[in-house]
Amino acid sequence: MTAVLQARAITKSYAIGKREIPVLRGVDLDLHAGEKVALLGASGAGKSTLLHLLGLLDRPTAGEVRYDGRPVQDLSVAERALLRHRQVGFVFQFYHLIPELTALQNVLLARMMGTTVFGYWRQRRRARSAGVAMLEQVGLGERLHHRPAELSGGERQRVAIARALLAEPRVLLADEPTGNLDSETAQGVVELMFSIQRERDLAFLLVTHDEQLAARCDRIVRMKDGTIQGSRPGDVQPEDSAQAD
Amino acid sequence: MTPAFAPFLAWRYLLTRRINILGVCGVAFAVWAMLVVDGVFSGFVTDIHEDVRRSSPPLLLTDLPHDTDYEPLRKVLEADRDVIATAPRLRQHGMVMPFSPRDRGRRPAGSEQLEFDHTRNGFALLLGIDPDRERRIVDFGAWLDGGPAAIARYGGIRPRATAPVQDDPERRRRLQVDDEQEWRARRRAGLPAEDDPADHRSIWPGMLLGWPRVFRLDWVQKGDPFEVLVAAFPRHHAGGPLLRPCSERFAFAGWFGTGHRMFDELTALVPIDTLRQMLGESEFDEDYVELVTDVAIRPRDGLSPADLRALQRRLRAAAQAVLSPDCAPCSVLDWRQQNTTLLAAVDQEHSLMQIVLFVVMLVSAFVIYATLHMMVVQKIKDIGIVAAVGGSPRGIGTVFLLTGTIIAVLGTGLGVLAGVLSAMWLNPINEWIYRISGGRLELFPRALFDLQGIPCHLEPSWIVTVSAFAILLAVTVAFVPARRAARMHPVTALSFE
Ligand SMILES: Nc1ncnc2c1ncn2[C@@H]1O[C@H](COP(=O)(O)OP(=O)(O)O)[C@@H](O)[C@H]1O
Numbered sequence: 060m061t062a063v064l065q066a067r068a069i070t071k072s073y074a075i076g077k078r079e080i081p082v083l084r085g086v087d088l089d090l091h092a093g094e095k096v097a098l099l100g101a102s103g104a105g106k107s108t109l110l111h112l113l114g115l116l117d118r119p120t121a122g123e124v125r126y127d128g129r130p131v132q133d134l135s136v137a138e139r140a141l142l143r144h145r146q147v148g149f150v151f152q153f154y155h156l157i158p159e160l161t162a163l164q165n166v167l168l169a170r171m172m173g174t175t176v177f178g179y180w181r182q183r184r185r186a187r188s189a190g191v192a193m194l195e196q197v198g199l200g201e202r203l204h205h206r207p208a209e210l211s212g213g214e215r216q217r218v219a220i221a222r223a224l225l226a227e228p229r230v231l232l233a234d235e236p237t238g239n240l241d242s243e244t245a246q247g248v249v250e251l252m253f254s255i256q257r258e259r260d261l262a263f264l265l266v267t268h269d270e271q272l273a274a275r276c277d278r279i280v281r282m283k284d285g286t287i288q289g290s291r292p293g294d295v296q297p298e299d300s301a302q303a304d
Numbered sequence: 305m306t307p308a309f310a311p312f313l314a315w316r317y318l319l320t321r322r323i324n325i326l327g328v329c330g331v332a333f334a335v336w337a338m339l340v341v342d343g344v345f346s347g348f349v350t351d352i353h354e355d356v357r358r359s360s361p362p363l364l365l366t367d368l369p370h371d372t373d374y375e376p377l378r379k380v381l382e383a384d385r386d387v388i389a390t391a392p393r394l395r396q397h398g399m400v401m402p403f404s405p406r407d408r409g410r411r412p413a414g415s416e417q418l419e420f421d422h423t424r425n426g427f428a429l430l431l432g433i434d435p436d437r438e439r440r441i442v443d444f445g446a447w448l449d450g451g452p453a454a455i456a457r458y459g460g461i462r463p464r465a466t467a468p469v470q471d472d473p474e475r476r477r478r479l480q481v482d483d484e485q486e487w488r489a490r491r492r493a494g495l496p497a498e499d500d501p502a503d504h505r506s507i508w509p510g511m512l513l514g515w516p517r518v519f520r521l522d523w524v525q526k527g528d529p530f531e532v533l534v535a536a537f538p539r540h541h542a543g544g545p546l547l548r549p550c551s552e553r554f555a556f557a558g559w560f561g562t563g564h565r566m567f568d569e570l571t572a573l574v575p576i577d578t579l580r581q582m583l584g585e586s587e588f589d590e591d592y593v594e595l596v597t598d599v600a601i602r603p604r605d606g607l608s609p610a611d612l613r614a615l616q617r618r619l620r621a622a623a624q625a626v627l628s629p630d631c632a633p634c635s636v637l638d639w640r641q642q643n644t645t646l647l648a649a650v651d652q653e654h655s656l657m658q659i660v661l662f663v664v665m666l667v668s669a670f671v672i673y674a675t676l677h678m679m680v681v682q683k684i685k686d687i688g689i690v691a692a693v694g695g696s697p698r699g700i701g702t703v704f705l706l707t708g709t710i711i712a713v714l715g716t717g718l719g720v721l722a723g724v725l726s727a728m729w730l731n732p733i734n735e736w737i738y739r740i741s742g743g744r745l746e747l748f749p750r751a752l753f754d755l756q757g758i759p760c761h762l763e764p765s766w767i768v769t770v771s772a773f774a775i776l777l778a779v780t781v782a783f784v785p786a787r788r789a790a791r792m793h794p795v796t797a798l799s800f801e
């Protein structure tokens with residue numbers, strides 16, 4: 060079975076002035092449907108960079124990202140945007156909701172990407188009920204018309220999860236989704252993500268610093284010096300946990 | 305293809321960001337100003353054009369040699385199938401002074417030669433006409449109605465001064481007043497007169513003055529004598545003086561107003577025969593010619609501009625053939641060409657003002673640019689978010705382009721509405737301001753322009769032009785921030801603090 064998402068020999072370097080600073084130096088990673096993978100690594104190790112590359116928000120300096128075995132580097136900007144919309148859901152540490160929109164509108168935004176105005180207009184009722192159902196599923200049935208500023212951190216992250224999943228992507232990329240939440244709230248958000256992941260058979264890549272959380276995943280990959288070492292849950296190497304902050 | 309999120313986000317941004325009201329107001333104000341100010345200006349211009357047109361014959365044969373005879377010209381001009389009528393005209397500068405023996409020794413009204421105002425210094429353009437012929441060229445009735453109407457506007461009360469209509473064509477031709485009117489005028493002026501008015505036969509040729517001159521001479525009555533002085537180079541001076549002055553007594557026969565202020569101030573209409581005699585033409589001379597400086601021409605109605613041009617060329621050629629072969633070329637001018645200087649000045653001012661309004665429009669476009677630019681900067685994070693959810697760069701750019709467009713469309717709509725409403729209510733509002741300020745304040749001093757109300761011509765084509773221009777300008781200007789947003793790197797945008 061081919062992985063939903065594959066990274067092959069990805070390198071990424073940033074130009075700071077005249078110097079090239081390598082962040083990723085050849086990363087290989089496979090992500091299968093129904094698989095939960097934890098991505099651990101010190102701050103500044105390049106976890107977010109890798110996530111952006113996998114989610115097609117950025118292009119690698121070298122190497123390939125493949126969806127269903129098809130390389131994506133030759134796709135146009137618009138095609139990449141469409142692929143991202145169809146295949147990937149992002150959840151960020153700082154929620155990244157649009158402050159002018161209500162919870163429901165933020166979620167519905169994810170339904171308005173690949174369709175024209177008229178296309179959306181024809182399916183607006185269905186889209187809306189899907190959005191409401193999604194928000195109900197994340198436990199925000201009572202908060203549909205609240206603006207982000209009127210929601211707590213946990214509620215905001217739930218809205219972000221609902222938005223990431225409304226377009227029914229096959230890959231969920233979460234970048235320290237609980238990093239900004241207290242442990243109790245974090246617990247709820249994690250359980251929610253895991254349950255939806257299981258239900259939808261998602262390929263789930265979770266960036267976290269939390270070893271215990273990582274241990275609940277199927278697989279742990281660690282980032283160090285721009286490369287990753289895969290491992291199964293349980294064989295936690297002591298120096299890695301010491302490096303993580 | 306516009307993705308659905310673009311109009312959705314554009315609309316939400318517009319509703320939630322107060323600053324955009326500024327852009328809408330800016331566009332609305334610019335459009336309003338463009339419509340109303342230009343509407344009023346166009347109104348003035350149209351009125352001026354109408355007045356100038358009313359004061360001018362449709363076509364005028366001019367630039368003729370100074371000894372031109374009317375009759376041969378009339379024959380060739382009226383032979384043209386497109387000419388309905390012609391009328392002879394003789395222009396001569398002169399002095400017009402009210403004659404009043406009582407004022408002898410005191411300062412007569414015509415002595416103020418240093419006055420800038422022609423109606424005071426007595427200077428006049430004498431226009432010799434044949435009333436019966438002239439009537440067929442210009443709207444003489446409107447001229448005669450216009451005089452009292454204009455004076456009434458300035459608070460003077462005058463009876464309607466119709467042209468002296470006499471049964472005798474000879475008297476009509478001389479614009480003579482009634483016997484009794486002249487008799488009374490003689491009595492008032494202390495001039496010799498029969499005891500019984502029935503015995504009197506009027507002899508003075510009549511003169512019609514422009515209403516501003518009559519307005520100055522506020523005691524003048526119909527029949528009152530005026531002294532008219534001309535000085536001319538006679539055609540045949542036979543050893544006499546080269547420059548020959550000649551004065552003649554006229555009866556004040558009425559007043560006129562064409563609405564063309566300069567014409568009304570300057571012109572005195574006199575019988576053409578009398579003026580010819582004053583210039584030394586005598587019917588009893590062997591080489592008498594019906595002297596004219598111009599010939600007024602009425603062409604057939606409904607000629608297309610091209611036909612009219614062709615007619616002008618034809619008439620000019622025909623007239624030139626009649627004139628002596630070595631004389632300078634004559635011209636046939638339409639009413640615009642007769643008044644090029646004034647009309648060009650007015651049109652020039654009109655375009656200047658449109659440029660000023662255009663600048664107002666540019667400023668409002670700049671407001672849109674500034675608000676959108678600010679919005680892009682403030683919404684950098686949103687740009688990253690939308691990209692992460694799957695928004696294409698083109699769609700993201702469209703959000704900002706659409707915001708600018710909606711601002712422009714709303715502003716234009718409001719501006720057009722306000723413009724049309726205030727054009728409709730301009731005069732009532734002006735009245736109201738005039739009333740509540742106790743007559744001290746007025747939007748437009750109507751009296752200054754000889755107008756009954758503020759003219760406002762709002763051409764639908766102008767509304768369409770302004771609207772299209774405003775929207776186009778706003779969209780063009782919105783394009784810059786929109787492109788900036790579209791080109792923003794999603795990761796940079798997401799991590800922007
Ligand atoms: N746009 C950028 N320009 C230059 N350097 C960057 C840029 N983005 C990230 N980096 C650098 O790349 C490294 C990895 O960053 P990141 O992927 O955010 O780390 P992590 O998410 O693992 O904490 C960091 O050293 C960071 O400074």
Ligand SMILES: [Mg+2]
Pocket residue numbers: 103106107108234
């Ligand atoms: Mg990070």
